[in-house]
Amino acid sequence: MIRLFHRPRHASEARRALSRFASTMRVLCVAEKPSIAKAVASHLSGGEVQTHNTPEKYIKNYVFDYDFGRPWGKCQVTMTSVLGHITSAEFPPEYKKWEYPPPDRLFDAPVNVVVAADKKKVAENIEKQARHANALCIWTDCDREGEHIGYEICEAAKKGNRTLEIKRAKFSNIERAHIINASKNLINLDPKQVNAVASRIELDLRIGYAFTRFLTTNLRSLGGPFQNLLLSYGSCQFPTLGFVVDRYFRVRNFKPEPFWAIKVMHKREGIDVHFSWARHRLFDRAAVIVLYERCLAAKKAKVTKVQEKPTKKWKPLPLTTVELQKMATIFLHMTGQQAMEAAEALYNKGFISYPRTETDRFDPGMNLRALVQKQTQSHAWGTFAQNLVDGGFQQPRQGRNDDKAHPPIHPVTFAAPSVLNEQEKKIYEFVVRRFLACCSEDAKGVATDVDIIYGEESFYAHGVVVLERNYLEVYVYDKWTGSVQLPKFTVGETFEPTEALMTEGKTAPPNYLTEADLIALMDANGIGTDATMAEHIQKIQERDYVRTVPRTSRPDEADDVEGGRGRGDRGGRGGRRGRGAATNARGGVMDFIPTQLGVALIEGFDRMNFETSLGKPFLRKEMELKMKAICEGRTTKEVVLDESIQQYRHVYMQSQQKLSVLKAVGVLFWP
DNA sequence: GCAAGGTC
Numbered sequence: 001m002i003r004l005f006h007r008p009r010h011a012s013e014a015r016r017a018l019s020r021f022a023s024t025m026r027v028l029c030v031a032e033k034p035s036i037a038k039a040v041a042s043h044l045s046g047g048e049v050q051t052h053n054t055p056e057k058y059i060k061n062y063v064f065d066y067d068f069g070r071p072w073g074k075c076q077v078t079m080t081s082v083l084g085h086i087t088s089a090e091f092p093p094e095y096k097k098w099e100y101p102p103p104d105r106l107f108d109a110p111v112n113v114v115v116a117a118d119k120k121k122v123a124e125n126i127e128k129q130a131r132h133a134n135a136l137c138i139w140t141d142c143d144r145e146g147e148h149i150g151y152e153i154c155e156a157a158k159k160g161n162r163t164l165e166i167k168r169a170k171f172s173n174i175e176r177a178h179i180i181n182a183s184k185n186l187i188n189l190d191p192k193q194v195n196a197v198a199s200r201i202e203l204d205l206r207i208g209y210a211f212t213r214f215l216t217t218n219l220r221s222l223g224g225p226f227q228n229l230l231l232s233y234g235s236c237q238f239p240t241l242g243f244v245v246d247r248y249f250r251v252r253n254f255k256p257e258p259f260w261a262i263k264v265m266h267k268r269e270g271i272d273v274h275f276s277w278a279r280h281r282l283f284d285r286a287a288v289i290v291l292y293e294r295c296l297a298a299k300k301a302k303v304t305k306v307q308e309k310p311t312k313k314w315k316p317l318p319l320t321t322v323e324l325q326k327m328a329t330i331f332l333h334m335t336g337q338q339a340m341e342a343a344e345a346l347y348n349k350g351f352i353s354y355p356r357t358e359t360d361r362f363d364p365g366m367n368l369r370a371l372v373q374k375q376t377q378s379h380a381w382g383t384f385a386q387n388l389v390d391g392g393f394q395q396p397r398q399g400r401n402d403d404k405a406h407p408p409i410h411p412v413t414f415a416a417p418s419v420l421n422e423q424e425k426k427i428y429e430f431v432v433r434r435f436l437a438c439c440s441e442d443a444k445g446v447a448t449d450v451d452i453i454y455g456e457e458s459f460y461a462h463g464v465v466v467l468e469r470n471y472l473e474v475y476v477y478d479k480w481t482g483s484v485q486l487p488k489f490t491v492g493e494t495f496e497p498t499e500a501l502m503t504e505g506k507t508a509p510p511n512y513l514t515e516a517d518l519i520a521l522m523d524a525n526g527i528g529t530d531a532t533m534a535e536h537i538q539k540i541q542e543r544d545y546v547r548t549v550p551r552t553s554r555p556d557e558a559d560d561v562e563g564g565r566g567r568g569d570r571g572g573r574g575g576r577r578g579r580g581a582a583t584n585a586r587g588g589v590m591d592f593i594p595t596q597l598g599v600a601l602i603e604g605f606d607r608m609n610f611e612t613s614l615g616k617p618f619l620r621k622e623m624e625l626k627m628k629a630i631c632e633g634r635t636t637k638e639v640v641l642d643e644s645i646q647q648y649r650h651v652y653m654q655s656q657q658k659l660s661v662l663k664a665v666g667v668l669f670w671p
Numbered sequence: 672g673c674a675a676g677g678t679c
């Protein structure tokens with residue numbers, strides 16, 4: 001057999017091999033993170049690859065030959081990566097002091113973009129490798145931030161070589177065929193997306209620094225507890241605080257209202273059947289008494305409808321970051337931050353896929369069966385996985401979100417429990433059970449509805465019998481409650497109810513926010529990204545704007561919750577009502593409550609600037625819309641920066657004028 | 672001492 005390509009064993013051999021391709025293109029490929037560089041290098045090289053260490057311990061350079069097709073043809077390739085952003089935006093040294101110049105000067109101070117201190121080695125590796133290359137191919141994630149990181153890579157590479165031809169690969173997962181296809185269909189970087197991110201970076205810097213200094217220095221003069229506080233403002237941390245404060249006041253200002261209802265019970269075949277009132281409840285006691293007495297006078301109830309029909313409980317959607325964090329805070333005794341740390345550790349050990357994703361649909365081309373197969377060796381869920389392999393496998397449901405950068409979170413290889421710490425074990429187990437649930441069948445049952453007329457009032461009973469648990473067997477976090485079997489009823493029959501009661505209750509306030517609620521609100525309002533939401537929540541605790549306290553039960557209140565939704569709450573995607581923190585068996589639900597300080601800051605801004613209060617989430621949403629407009633070519637970076645800086649400068653000036661209002665509120669809520 | 676966004 002003649003081997004056309006083989007790994008050179010000696011340096012001299014390597015040099016001879018190289019000289020044969022003296023006229024070939026040399027292409028430098030750069031990914032956003034080491035794992036992508038490794039995966040892409042492996043696919044493109046077919047395994048014939050030399051691996052070199054770099055001064056940065058996380059980054060390796062992979063050298064191999066590859067044919068990109070037209071126009072580059074066969075190339076010598078070096079594939080490497082960065083570690084996220086390389087550069088950072090900062091103010092010149094003369095703006096470092098807090099006393100002078102005044103904070104509002106930060107709205108028009110120069111902003112320098114420099115290589116971040118901890119990214120020097122990363123940038124140098126790119127620059128050095130670029131010197132030997134004819135072309136640069138960007139392999140960063142295909143999202144907005146990825147586009148900007150791609151631009152940063154270009155700038156670093158140009159320092160080493162001004163004449164590079166620059167291209168970008170467009171890919172949304174790291175399956176071999178998809179990556180090969182991307183390599184043969186290179187496109188250009190999109191300057192619009194780069195500009196959108198550049199605007200975000202500059203505005204967050206200016207606004208964050210200006211208002212942080214404004215708050216800290218001005219309230220310090222109140223003395224007392226404000227003396228040594230750092231009062232930060234950020235476009236994400238403040239709206240997050242705003243949600244907590246808003247819910248706090250909804251709970252505090254809640255006025256309970258009494259209501260009355262009628263409940264009908266009937267015992268048959270040893271089963272107590274509870275018929276609910278079609279009117280649910282009324283807030284008029286006299287009216288309910290009249291209706292109730294008519295029921296009693298009628299003595300007998302008549303069955304008007306009996307319906308049995310097949311029903312399903314749907315298996316969950318493929319796992320996103322937001323959903324992972326919500327589930328971890330509800331079922332795994334973890335904070336969002338802890339969940340992310342464990343998930344990142346699992347990812348870095350190669351056990352699960354990339355944990356920061358908005359995507360809740362698997363690419364149809366992915367070989368999910370092979371991933372299920374890897375779980376058959378588990379003592380806990382191996383049998384379930386084996387059943388899927390043996391024919392039970394079903395393609396997962398497709399959600400509506402696709403970030404075009406990462407697949408849903410899923411297990412990559414089997415991890416024995418002994419190699420994981422406690423937190424990692426819990427997250428790994430959850431990721432696997434969720435994945436197996438996605439690959440199995442919906443739970444199936446039969447639903448029975450019985451309607452009756454009693455007096456002139458309608459009542460109904462609903463029952464479900466679970467026939468096939470299917471995914472519920474492995475996905476222990478879901479329960480199909482209300483699975484009570486109803487006894488036999490026949491349309492037209494009459495019976496005398498065992499019991500008919502008039503009940504009394506009062507509406508209860510909504511609960512304080514749990515971390516899962518808070519994450520859902522941030523998600524729905526576009527506050528932060530999947531990678532940063534947990535950080536913002538941690539930040540407002542560090543700053544002592546909010547605290548968590550164990551939920552105290554409220555046994556005296558009725559079972560009927562009124563409201564329960566915060567400002568701007570439209571329910572996060574994938575969120576389900578009726579599965580809240582309050583109802584699970586975990587024991588200690590933690591509520592988020594603002595401190596006096598947190599309340600004072602939000603109240604202060606609300607009273608100073610009522611048309612554009614910084615505590616409201618819509619300013620962040622506005623920034624999101626403006627970024628989108630830049631991406632779609634409807635506006636430009638320059639216009640957005642100009643408009644936004646003017647707008648925030650106005651809020652700043654107004655805050656300065658009404659400083660006495662802020663201070664008064666500060667004293668009112670003296671921490 | 673300050674932001675939010677990547678990633679390790």
